[in-house]
Each structure stands twice: as structure tokens, then as C-alpha cells.
Amino acid sequence: MSIQVVIVEDERLVAQDITQILRDEGYIVCAIASDGETAIKKILEFSPNLVLLDIRIKGEIDGIDVAKFIQSFCDIPIVYLSAFSDAETLKRAQLTNPMGYVVKPFRSEQLLSTITIALTTHRSKQKEEQESVLKDKFLTIIRDELRNPLNAILGFSDCLKQEMLGTVNSEQIEALQAINSSGNHLLKMINRIIDLSMLEAGRLTLQIDLSPITPICHAAIEQVQSEAFQKSIQIEVNIAESLPYLMIDERRMFQVLVNLLQNAVKFTPKDGLINLVVKHNVDCILPEQTTTTQISVIDTGIGIEPQEIAKLFQPFNQLDKSYKRQNNGMGLGLAFVKRIVELHGGKVEVHSKLGEGSCFTVSLPCKVQHTPNF
Numbered sequence: 001m002s003i004q005v006v007i008v009e010d011e012r013l014v015a016q017d018i019t020q021i022l023r024d025e026g027y028i029v030c031a032i033a034s035d036g037e038t039a040i041k042k043i044l045e046f047s048p049n050l051v052l053l054d055i056r057i058k059g060e061i062d063g064i065d066v067a068k069f070i071q072s073f074c075d076i077p078i079v080y081l082s083a084f085s086d087a088e089t090l091k092r093a094q095l096t097n098p099m100g101y102v103v104k105p106f107r108s109e110q111l112l113s114t115i116t117i118a119l120t121t122h123r124s125k126q127k128e129e130q131e132s133v134l135k136d137k138f139l140t141i142i143r144d145e146l147r148n149p150l151n152a153i154l155g156f157s158d159c160l161k162q163e164m165l166g167t168v169n170s171e172q173i174e175a176l177q178a179i180n181s182s183g184n185h186l187l188k189m190i191n192r193i194i195d196l197s198m199l200e201a202g203r204l205t206l207q208i209d210l211s212p213i214t215p216i217c218h219a220a221i222e223q224v225q226s227e228a229f230q231k232s233i234q235i236e237v238n239i240a241e242s243l244p245y246l247m248i249d250e251r252r253m254f255q256v257l258v259n260l261l262q263n264a265v266k267f268t269p270k271d272g273l274i275n276l277v278v279k280h281n282v283d284c285i286l287p288e289q290t291t292t293t294q295i296s297v298i299d300t301g302i303g304i305e306p307q308e309i310a311k312l313f314q315p316f317n318q319l320d321k322s323y324k325r326q327n328n329g330m331g332l333g334l335a336f337v338k339r340i341v342e343l344h345g346g347k348v349e350v351h352s353k354l355g356e357g358s359c360f361t362v363s364l365p366c367k368v369q370h371t372p373n374f
Helices: 012-024 036-046 063-071 087-094 108-161 170-200 214-230 250-266 306-311 333-343
Strands: 004-008 028-033 050-054 078-082 100-103 209-211 234-239 246-248 273-281 290-299 347-353 357-367
Touching: 004 012, 004 036, 012 028, 012 108, 028 036, 036 050, 036 063, 050 063, 050 108, 063 078, 063 087, 078 087, 078 108, 100 108, 108 170, 170 333, 214 234, 214 250, 214 273, 246 250, 246 357, 250 273, 250 290, 250 333, 250 357, 333 347, 333 357
Parallel strands: 004 028, 004 050, 050 078, 078 100, 234 273
Antiparallel strands: 209 246, 273 290, 290 357, 347 357
């Protein structure tokens, strides 16, 4: 097993019993200390995998002070041993985030199971921290080593296309347009990965303000209009008058609507129809003085199989197998939509029928008072 343990216990017989129990199970007891000063020296000397630490020990500092000192230098799991289980002692002990607590007198089974849980929990914690560090490094690489050079490529291709650096012929312009199109697609994917990672890590904060939803809807439609035109898809707009203002992050809500509309365009065949419907719902059961504004994107697209709907909002999930992979993407858009809407206190619902189309509805909480429509 090769798991090294330091025992800090000022009762000699108890320390001997613990030592025997651990050695019988294959643990290595590398040191025993009976006072705080010796305990610190032994722990720093051996760097054990676990410390069994009595709270009341000899010397000027108790076990909790030892734990505080050690945790400022080392990442070593601590299991407290104590005959004192009063509320004040437990409160002090908990402030040091121990991995376990065993009240004396204890059974060997109780001690061993507490140690096993402590070591397992500590390993899981270390793994999570390592994954977090790796994720941060990955995002830094994406942000600095990929996004920044990509922005430079897009900028220079624009300059070339506008003949700011000299004359270019029609074939070169066509090539530059392909560079621009592919670069913008890649940049969009990079930004989505960064945004979704920040959301999952709880680092993305919303810039909330009281705002009308109508201008955001029109801006989102404008954004996808050219894509719809290329497929001869008609976009109809039905926005109710006198909608209430919403407490929203305008930029993030614009991204939500663009994602939903782009998905509708992507999975709707040529000559199809997309309908954007926005209404104020006063019948839903929500806290007093609160109703919802419902934004629905309805398409006449390929639809979604019932068993696939539950997977829709999972990152990197793509459901266009029946569409022969004619559509590019990483399956991040709907995951982003769901998390942003939920951060706003809202929800997303999906209704779809295979071969007939889908309806995605975003419900956002709003104040009852109405404001002029834009």
C-alpha cells in the first residue's frame, strides 16, 4: 500500500493501538508525536500521505493549531482524533477543512473506514484541482495562442480584400473570402468554447440591466437574414406590443437568440419557414408580481427524434445524423443557450416532431408593468 501516516497522540497506549491497527492493514507509520512542536517537525520531515491528529495534545499549541500551520505549507489530508466532541471544538476543527473526524474511544473498523474515505476524498479533490489547472491552461492557449493570431489573419485578409495593400484579381478575392469565412467560423467556435467553459466554472458574470427585448430580437434576425436568404428561407416575426422590460444582459441574450435562429436556419431545408414569436405570458405560476416573456423560434425543419431531445443541451452533442452531416458545428450552441437562460432565472423548452419541425421557447421572468414597444 505504501501509504505513510504520522500519528499525533499524547496517550502512549492509544498511539500504540492505532499504530498496530494501521500496520496490520499495510499502512506505514513513519512517526509518532505527542506534542504540537514535534508533530510539525515530523510532518515536515516525512511529508506523509495522512496525519491522524489528536485535538488535545501536550505543548503550547493544540492539534487544530498544528493543522492550520501544516495546511499553510502542505496539502496533506488530516483526520482528527478526539474524546472532545463539544460544539465549540467541532466548530474550530471544521474551519481547518479536515477529511475526517473520529471520536475516542473508537473501533478499529470505524478508524479504518474513516481513513479510507479521507484518502479517497483527498485524491478526488487533487484530481479536480489538476483538471481545473489543465482547463485554465487550455483556455489560455485558446484565448492567446489561437484567438489572437486568428484575429490578425482575419484583419489582414480584410485589408487584402479591400485592396488596401495593393490590387488583387477576382480569383484572389474569392480565395480571401474563403479565408475570411473559414476564419470567422473558427473564431465563433473558439469564443463558444471559452464562454461555455467560463459558464461551467462559474466565472461568467452577466451585465444585467432593465432592457426591452424587441430591439434585441430584430438585431438577431438581422444577423441571420443572409444565411436564411441563401436557402430561400422566410423569417416571419410576431412580436406583441407593449412588452415589459426585462432584467437581462443584452449581449448575452442577443447571443441566445442568434444561436436559436441559426440552428433553425441550419436544420430547415430550402424554401422553409421560421417564425419568431414573442409574447407576454400572464398565466404562468411564478412568484407574486412576476410574469414571463416567452420567445419562441418555430421552424419547418427536419425535427428531432423524441429520444434525442434529452441530449440536446449537452455540450458537443450533435443531432443532425439524419441530415447526412451537411451542417458544421461542435454542438455547443444549445448548451450555451440553456446555461445563459438559466442564469437569467428563465428556462428553455423544446417541442419537436420528426420531419415537421421544432419549437424552442425561452421563458424569461419580467416585471408586470408594461413599457412602449420598439
